[in-house]
Amino acid sequence: MLRLQKVCKTFNKNTVNEKKALIDLSLHLKPGDFVTVIGGNGAGKSTLLNLIAGVYPCDGGSIWLDGNDITRLPEYKRAQYLGRVFQDPMRGTAGDMNIEENLAMAYRRGKPRTLRWGVTKEERALYREKLSVLGLGLEDRMTSKVGLLSGGQRQALTLLMATLQKPKVLLLDEHTAALDPKTAETVLTQTDLIIRREHLTAMMVTHNMSHALQFGNRLIMMHNGQILFDIGGEEKKKLSVEDLLARFRDVQGTTLDNDRMLLS
Amino acid sequence: MFLAFTGTVHSAIAQGVIWSIMTLGVYITFRILDFADLTVDSSFTTGAAVSAMLVAHGGWNPFLALFGALAAGMVCGFITGFLNTKMKIPGILAGILTMTALYSINIRIMGDSSMVPLNGVDTADVLVREVIPGISAANCQLLIGGVVTAIVIAFLYWFFGTELGCAIRATGNNPYMVRSLGVHTDNTTMVALVLSNGLVALSGGIFAQMQGSASVDMGTGTIVIGLASVIIGEVVLGRHVGFLPRLLCMVLGSVIYRIVIAVVLFLGLKSTDMKLITAIIVAIALFLPTGKRKVQAWNDRRKAMRQPVLVPDRAVEDSIDGSDKDPDEANQKE
Numbered sequence: 394m395l396r397l398q399k400v401c402k403t404f405n406k407n408t409v410n411e412k413k414a415l416i417d418l419s420l421h422l423k424p425g426d427f428v429t430v431i432g433g434n435g436a437g438k439s440t441l442l443n444l445i446a447g448v449y450p451c452d453g454g455s456i457w458l459d460g461n462d463i464t465r466l467p468e469y470k471r472a473q474y475l476g477r478v479f480q481d482p483m484r485g486t487a488g489d490m491n492i493e494e495n496l497a498m499a500y501r502r503g504k505p506r507t508l509r510w511g512v513t514k515e516e517r518a519l520y521r522e523k524l525s526v527l528g529l530g531l532e533d534r535m536t537s538k539v540g541l542l543s544g545g546q547r548q549a550l551t552l553l554m555a556t557l558q559k560p561k562v563l564l565l566d567e568h569t570a571a572l573d574p575k576t577a578e579t580v581l582t583q584t585d586l587i588i589r590r591e592h593l594t595a596m597m598v599t600h601n602m603s604h605a606l607q608f609g610n611r612l613i614m615m616h617n618g619q620i621l622f623d624i625g626g627e628e629k630k631k632l633s634v635e636d637l638l639a640r641f642r643d644v645q646g647t648t649l650d651n652d653r654m655l656l657s
Numbered sequence: 658m659f660l661a662f663t664g665t666v667h668s669a670i671a672q673g674v675i676w677s678i679m680t681l682g683v684y685i686t687f688r689i690l691d692f693a694d695l696t697v698d699s700s701f702t703t704g705a706a707v708s709a710m711l712v713a714h715g716g717w718n719p720f721l722a723l724f725g726a727l728a729a730g731m732v733c734g735f736i737t738g739f740l741n742t743k744m745k746i747p748g749i750l751a752g753i754l755t756m757t758a759l760y761s762i763n764i765r766i767m768g769d770s771s772m773v774p775l776n777g778v779d780t781a782d783v784l785v786r787e788v789i790p791g792i793s794a795a796n797c798q799l800l801i802g803g804v805v806t807a808i809v810i811a812f813l814y815w816f817f818g819t820e821l822g823c824a825i826r827a828t829g830n831n832p833y834m835v836r837s838l839g840v841h842t843d844n845t846t847m848v849a850l851v852l853s854n855g856l857v858a859l860s861g862g863i864f865a866q867m868q869g870s871a872s873v874d875m876g877t878g879t880i881v882i883g884l885a886s887v888i889i890g891e892v893v894l895g896r897h898v899g900f901l902p903r904l905l906c907m908v909l910g911s912v913i914y915r916i917v918i919a920v921v922l923f924l925g926l927k928s929t930d931m932k933l934i935t936a937i938i939v940a941i942a943l944f945l946p947t948g949k950r951k952v953q954a955w956n957d958r959r960k961a962m963r964q965p966v967l968v969p970d971r972a973v974e975d976s977i978d979g980s981d982k983d984p985d986e987a988n989q990k991e
Contacts (some may be wrong), residue, residue, distance in 0.1 A: 498824065
């Protein structure tokens with residue numbers, strides 16, 4: 394499905410602030426994989442997702458999707474294959490436009506924009522149905538500006554938008570990190586539901602270890618731009634937070650120094 | 658005295674309607690695309706120059722010449738768009754570069770002269786007067802400007818409802834999202850700039866014919882006039898109205914601006930003072946959102962100070978500190 398071969402990325406090359414964000418990272422996702430990605434600050438989790446999405450180019454290595462080399466494809470062209478939800482609830486939606494206009498734009502992901510109407514009648518019925526599944530009452534507010542919604546509502550909407558056209562890979566970049574715990578739980582449950590229902594292949598970056606264990610069929614721990622370990626199947630199901638910390642110690646020889654990750 | 662004044666207002670309204678096409682262009686870049694495009698200072702003149710030359714020396718039908726002006730303006734917008742998106746020059750600078758370059762181009766268009774007179778040439782208003790004899794100059798301008806403006810508004814209302822139009826609106830709102838949904842923001846930026854400058858040049862083209870001449874400096878200050886009109890229009894009807902009323906507001910803003918200028922001139926200021934007054938209006942209008950927050954913060958602070966002291970002194974200090982922080986937090990959220 395998605396294959397990364399020896400991908401690397403360095404920021405601020407040849408300056409004092411040089412930062413090797415990813416070092417010869419290879420990864421292969423099978424269809425239907427739901428991978429959770431954890432790691433401390435600066436581990437390269439977001440960089441990994443951004444490289445897959447094409448936000449910035451790789452310094453080396455290649456990215457393949459369904460047997461096609463997409464390494465040199467610009468972000469807007471890769472968008473036809475990828476659904477994305479960002480950490481910042483403001484990023485995934487256009488606040489000055491209403492709910493149905495946002496959905497309509499997501500519905501046309503990867504298609505050329507023509508001079509046909511931006512939102513059609515038939516679509517409205519579809520959006521209403523999809524929104525009602527979220528259970529947030531948004532189906533009755535389709536002409537409200539998205540800017541009036543709460544962060545949680547915006548993230549739920551972005552999630553729906555990212556999956557409105559079935560993506561080959563769904564990329565979730567700490568998409569619940571900016572929400573309060575209760576809303577985060579709701580959005581996560583919603584995420585899991587959609588991924589199962591639509592049989593999506595997904596990568597979810599999170600800083601919350603228990604979430605990383607609770608969701609998905611595979612877990613990747615990153616550190617300093619590399620994958621420390623990659624656990625899947627039955628082994629992941631049996632894993633506990635303590636096991637994760639122990640494994641990190643074993644591989645790295647140091648304890649995890651990230652409060653944010655430990656406390657959550 | 659009163660008659661002279663109503664006459665002034667009458668022609669101010671007619672002028673406002675013609676300039677409202679320019680205001681609609683500025684609205685597209687400034688509000689929809691969130692791009693302060695200085696190209697308009699020169700593309701207005703380019704439209705005027707092309708329209709005047711085509712009528713005076715090309716023998717074109719004056720209405721057809723307006724299409725020439727529109728096309729010329731679109732090319733100007735394309736150049737700014739190219740500088741900004743493909744050469745990654747910041748928006749304001751890209752506009753300034755095109756604006757500066759166009760000064761030379763405009764003089765070339767006008768046959769190496771800084772002015773094209775249209776005396777005795779069949780301009781659009783001359784043709785209209787032949788059809789409707791006895792129509793006053795102001796009404797004639799109002800008619801031509803009104804018809805073109807109505808067509809432009811109908812077009813814009815349709816266009817920004819299409820898939821492409823929606824993508825442009827979203828580009829000004831959240832380019833990250835637009836790219837993640839598979840739209841090339843370079844293209845949407847370019848289309849918006851092309852459209853905007855086309856309208857500005859069209860406005861310039863009409864204005865040149867109505868005024869009876871085109872000159873190289875007639876576009877100076879266009880951006881500020883456009884911004885002033887946009888802001889006045891928004892103040893009149895508020896920003897939270899539908900798209901069609903908002904477009905109509907732009908016409909209203911442009912007309913009100915002209916009336917204000919006419920009144921100020923009538924009261925004895927020089928016409929050369931207008932740019933100063935316009936700049937002051939825009940500066941105040943742009944300051945308003947910040948000003949409101951400051952006044953709010955000041956009021957909150959005063960309220961907090963006036964609160965009866967029922968609690969120990971330290972708690973009062975805390976509450977004052979707390980209210981001090983509020984406005985800053987509000988700023989950060991935005």
